[in-house]
Amino acid sequence: MKTGRVRFLLSFATAMLALTASGACVAQVQKDREFQECPECPVMVGIPAGTFIMGSPHTENGRFDSEGPQHEVAIKAFALGKYDVTSEQFLTFLRETGYQPQACSSMRVSSREMANFRDCVAKCPDVALVVARNLLTLSS
Numbered sequence: 001m002k003t004g005r006v007r008f009l010l011s012f013a014t015a016m017l018a019l020t021a022s023g024a025c026v027a028q029v030q031k032d033r034e035f036q037e038c039p040e041c042p043v044m045v046g047i048p049a050g051t052f053i054m055g056s057p058h059t060e061n062g063r064f065d066s067e068g069p070q071h072e073v074a075i076k077a078f079a080l081g082k083y084d085v086t087s088e089q090f091l092t093f094l095r096e097t098g099y100q101p102q103a104c105s106s107m108r109v110s111s112r113e114m115a116n117f118r119d120c121v122a123k124c125p126d127v128a129l130v131v132a133r134n135l136l137t138l139s140s
Helices: 002-033 087-097 117-123 125-137
Strands: 044-047 050-054 071-075 078-081
Touching: 002 044
Parallel strands: none
Antiparallel strands: 044 078, 050 071
């Protein structure tokens, strides 16, 4: 009985050490991907290219039809701001670039009615363009 308990505790301790070590490794990898192109620029995190499976398995309980079919998605490497873009940063972007987004009067729908991001882009591409520029070009 004691041998089984000791074996369990040793296995548990080994698993905890492995998790702690892998967490530190992941944190270091993320830190290695961070960059800032100028003192006023936002902190960016490089996201490597890769693939993932999008969608839910058809056997998953509570799955909606819109969650499938599962398929592999490949993404190119990109950089993402580590922190949210503030209103001040967005206004600076508008002032410095002279960009004037068009009014989005065609988006008179509640958040519940907005089916997905593609609908938003289709109804108001200028706002989507500003958001994308804000995320990707503030650092340039």
